[in-house]
Amino acid sequence: MRRSAFLAGSAAAAVGANAVSASAQEIVRGVFANGDRPLVAYPQKRPLMVLTSRPPQLETPFRVFDSGVLTPNDAFFVRWHNANIPTEVDATAHRIAVTGAVNTPLSLSLDDLQRMPAVDVVAVNQCSGNSRGFFTPRIPGGQWANGAMGNARWTGVRLRDILDRAGLAAGAKQVQFDGLDGPVLPAAPDFKKSLDVDVARGSDVVVAYLMNGEPLPLLNGFPVRLVVPGWFATYWVKMLSAITVLDHADDQYWMKTAYRIPATPNHSVAPADSGYPTIPINTMVVRSFITNYADGDVVAQRPPDGKRPIRGIAFDGGSGIKSVEVSTDGGATWMPAALEQDYGKYAFRRWNAAPALPAGQHVLACRATANDGSTQTTTPVWNPGGYLRNSIERYTVTFG
Amino acid sequence: MRKQLAIAAAAALIPLAALAAPQIPPKVSVTMPPDPYAFKAGPGSAAAMGNCLTCHSAAYVVTQPPLDRARWDAEVTKMRKAYGAPVSDADQETIVDYLTATYGPKQP
Numbered sequence: 001m002r003r004s005a006f007l008a009g010s011a012a013a014a015v016g017a018n019a020v021s022a023s024a025q026e027i028v029r030g031v032f033a034n035g036d037r038p039l040v041a042y043p044q045k046r047p048l049m050v051l052t053s054r055p056p057q058l059e060t061p062f063r064v065f066d067s068g069v070l071t072p073n074d075a076f077f078v079r080w081h082n083a084n085i086p087t088e089v090d091a092t093a094h095r096i097a098v099t100g101a102v103n104t105p106l107s108l109s110l111d112d113l114q115r116m117p118a119v120d121v122v123a124v125n126q127c128s129g130n131s132r133g134f135f136t137p138r139i140p141g142g143q144w145a146n147g148a149m150g151n152a153r154w155t156g157v158r159l160r161d162i163l164d165r166a167g168l169a170a171g172a173k174q175v176q177f178d179g180l181d182g183p184v185l186p187a188a189p190d191f192k193k194s195l196d197v198d199v200a201r202g203s204d205v206v207v208a209y210l211m212n213g214e215p216l217p218l219l220n221g222f223p224v225r226l227v228v229p230g231w232f233a234t235y236w237v238k239m240l241s242a243i244t245v246l247d248h249a250d251d252q253y254w255m256k257t258a259y260r261i262p263a264t265p266n267h268s269v270a271p272a273d274s275g276y277p278t279i280p281i282n283t284m285v286v287r288s289f290i291t292n293y294a295d296g297d298v299v300a301q302r303p304p305d306g307k308r309p310i311r312g313i314a315f316d317g318g319s320g321i322k323s324v325e326v327s328t329d330g331g332a333t334w335m336p337a338a339l340e341q342d343y344g345k346y347a348f349r350r351w352n353a354a355p356a357l358p359a360g361q362h363v364l365a366c367r368a369t370a371n372d373g374s375t376q377t378t379t380p381v382w383n384p385g386g387y388l389r390n391s392i393e394r395y396t397v398t399f400g
Numbered sequence: 401m402r403k404q405l406a407i408a409a410a411a412a413l414i415p416l417a418a419l420a421a422p423q424i425p426p427k428v429s430v431t432m433p434p435d436p437y438a439f440k441a442g443p444g445s446a447a448a449m450g451n452c453l454t455c456h457s458a459a460y461v462v463t464q465p466p467l468d469r470a471r472w473d474a475e476v477t478k479m480r481k482a483y484g485a486p487v488s489d490a491d492q493e494t495i496v497d498y499l500t501a502t503y504g505p506k507q508p
Contacts, residue, residue: 034465040433050436050437050459054435054456054457055456083456087431088429090426090427091428138465140471143465183483185454185483188455188483218428223428
């Protein structure tokens with residue numbers, strides 16, 4: 001009885017004013033201005049919301065998050081920076097070069113990795129710009145709704161084991177990661193990201209060759225990608241081909257200029273502010289979502305006991321979820337939700353509640369608190385990158 | 401639930417070697433689908449297509465919220481300075497005019 005979020009065929013052209021195609025296609029209706037997105041099936045993917053096609057940026061339709069705690073590989077969001085992406089990858093020839101401030105440079109094949117001790121971790125991978133389309137005032141950049149995230153079980157080798165095998169030289173400060181993708185124009189900056197050595201040596205940072213037990217889809221970084229649990233996805237370099245240990249703080253574009261957040265309370269500023277210091281974006285902030293209703297839903301049927309099932313997900317930057325509360329009056333009063341199976345401190349934590357509600361319109365909301373004490377408020381952050389949105393989500397739902 | 405338990409019990413009997421990681425395919429090759437987005441035709445759209453599409457698809461522009469002339473000019477400047485786009489001063493003027501008229505606060 002969900003309000004249909006999809007419009008089929010010829011209606012698409014009228015609704016998606018900026019989406020044009022000769023072929024009929026479904027459109028996911030925008031939840032902010034100019035937010036309509038055509039659904040297109042990319043290789044190894046089910047139809048996803050196309051944000052951009054070159055390079056591909058694909059958003060997961062939000063209803064997918066109601067189907068289970070792990071996000072299926074074929075529904076997992078996609079985000080690339082430069083358009084020169086290999087469309088064919090030879091895993092047998094692929095090597096990861098480990099160089100820089102190391103005692104023994106390495107060239108690791110997939111076979112080499114698979115001979116090392118395997119570990120796995122369930123972790124949320126969320127784009128730094130997830131939910132940017134909801135910022136007010138609006139911000140140029142990727143106009144994501146809330147679906148630039150996913151939760152998967154990642155299997156691979158601890159980055160620490162690789163770094164120990166190479167041996168860090170004295171003075172090692174950061175570790176830089178590069179993938180097979182590159183810019184179209186040589187003058188454009190290649191996409192590279194760096195972590196401080198102590199972060200890179202964390203026990204949960206993994207060079208992953210499996211995603212939910214399967215090889216990675218090419219668009220998610222086949223054959224191997226970096227997994228930095230708790231940290232925003234910008235650090236999870238795809239098609240990982242080079243690990244370079246630096247004896248200095250990385251000063252190239254993608255660290256020094258892009259992906260910066262204000263070093264201010266809540267990393268928030270006023271749109272007119274300037275001159276404040278900035279730091280590289282890092283760990284995620286606590287969020288929660290209802291997954292079985294969308295804002296504006298009309299639910300016709302009434303359960304015999306009058307109890308309305310509400311369920312959703314919560315996650316944070318790696319301390320784990322302590323509690324989730326639900327409100328059915330727009331946030332005036334709160335009741336505890338039941339937490340479901342714990343897949344670890346970096347994973348989506350599913351939760352549910354079943355408040356008795358009379359027929360009519362209700363404003364549902366959810367609020368998570370993490371083990372580190374952080375929680376969500378009604379005040380959205382604002383920063384010029386459109387990062388770190390985590391205010392309380394509200395859903396107006398009409399029950400029969 | 402019962403089915404899952406049965407599978408778990410059966411799995412326990414499988415030799416360790418059979419539990420090895422799934423085979424990683426030697427090669428993956430993909431073909432991208434057609435682009436569902438395009439620039440709207442209008443004065444200056446040829447300059448936008450001729451320059452912008454070198455590095456990225458039209459969606460980078462057409463999915464943005466309405467931006468005024470100063471914001472569009474800042475975006476084109478960023479493409480030149482940060483991303484090395486070889487856009488001439490004359491083309492920048494034409495492109496910014498087109499973007500402001502087509503994807504600005506007063507869209508046709």
